[in-house]
Amino acid sequence: MSVDVLSSIKDSLVNLDMDKTIDFVRRAVELGFKPMDIINVLADGMRVVGVRYERGEYFVSDLIVASEIFKEVMSILEPLITRVGEVVRPFGRVVIGTVEGDVHDIGKNLVITMLRANGFEVIDLGVDVPPKRFVEAVKQHKPDIVGMSALLTSTMVNMKRVIEALEEEGLRSSVKVIVGGAPITEKFAREIGADAYGENAVIAVDICKKLVEELHRGK
Ligand code: B1M
Numbered sequence: 001m002s003v004d005v006l007s008s009i010k011d012s013l014v015n016l017d018m019d020k021t022i023d024f025v026r027r028a029v030e031l032g033f034k035p036m037d038i039i040n041v042l043a044d045g046m047r048v049v050g051v052r053y054e055r056g057e058y059f060v061s062d063l064i065v066a067s068e069i070f071k072e073v074m075s076i077l078e079p080l081i082t083r084v085g086e087v088v089r090p091f092g093r094v095v096i097g098t099v100e101g102d103v104h105d106i107g108k109n110l111v112i113t114m115l116r117a118n119g120f121e122v123i124d125l126g127v128d129v130p131p132k133r134f135v136e137a138v139k140q141h142k143p144d145i146v147g148m149s150a151l152l153t154s155t156m157v158n159m160k161r162v163i164e165a166l167e168e169e170g171l172r173s174s175v176k177v178i179v180g181g182a183p184i185t186e187k188f189a190r191e192i193g194a195d196a197y198g199e200n201a202v203i204a205v206d207i208c209k210k211l212v213e214e215l216h217r218g219k
Contacts, residue, residue: 097125104151
């Protein structure tokens with residue numbers, strides 16, 4: 001039953017059934033599954049939705065429905081995650097956004113939820129954020145970390161433009177830069193001069209903690 005409920009969550013999302021997905025998520029919570037276990041199967045389901053879109057079986061409207069289901073479920077799970085954060089001391093400040101030309105924000109929002117739950121202060125610049133806006137936010141908020149998300153191979157190159165803009169303004173050495181998103185790799189992060197690559201939201205939090213420590217040690 002307990003394993004069934006997780007696969008039922010994934011199947012309902014893949015079949016774009018909002019009511020069933022929510023029912024199974026509530027059941028999983030009652031059964032004691034951790035929010036991250038549930039989020040992981042949902043993320044897996046989103047990948048399958050993406051594959052169906054690639055094959056021409058689903059349309060953009062279906063991607064939108066899947067996103068709405070994910071966001072609805074997050075409104076159930078988020079309070080369970082953020083509860084953890086209340087006992088953790090502030091860790092550092094992160095300015096984060098999805099880069100220019102890209103409106104995907106589910107992964108970014110998940111990273112934000114996990115960062116806040118772990119005591120980070122997060123300034124969310126939203127989606128389709130041009131380099132200039134990142135620069136302004138760094139000047140205004142003086143963060144420890146700049147985080148960028150990209151889901152499209154056509155927009156991941158804009159991460160490099162943000163790093164270049166920070167360099168031009170003499171701000172690059174004052175912040176650590178972490179990048180993430182489905183097409184991003186460790187190699188790409190290194191090539192564009194980022195300090196780190198976050199494969200998923202949980203790993204991103206651990207990395208951000210290390211980056212803040214490095215920054216304060218002057219590394
Ligand atoms: Co889009 N889309 N989409 N889409 N979409 C993808 C990305 C795609 C792979 C689907 C596919 O073809 N298989 C494909 C990109 C192909 C490519 O570039 N190689 C694609 C396309 C083509 C498009 C459009 C061009 C479609 C069109 O209009 N013809 C269009 C582009 C719009 C634009 O941005 N300009 C488009 C639009 C959309 C919607 C708006 C409909 C919707 C997004 C809604 C929203 O976000 N509010 C959407 C969706 C839902 C998807 C898929 C199906 C799911 C994405 C998602 O939310 N995943 C996606 C398929 C896929 O990714 N395989 C797809 C769940 C989420 C939890 O995972 O975002 O990867 P993810 O985040 C992870 C990690 O990557 C990481 O942590 C997260 C979780 O742990 N992470 C970070 C993310 N950011 C991080 C930052 C960090 C650290 C870690 O540090 C700062």
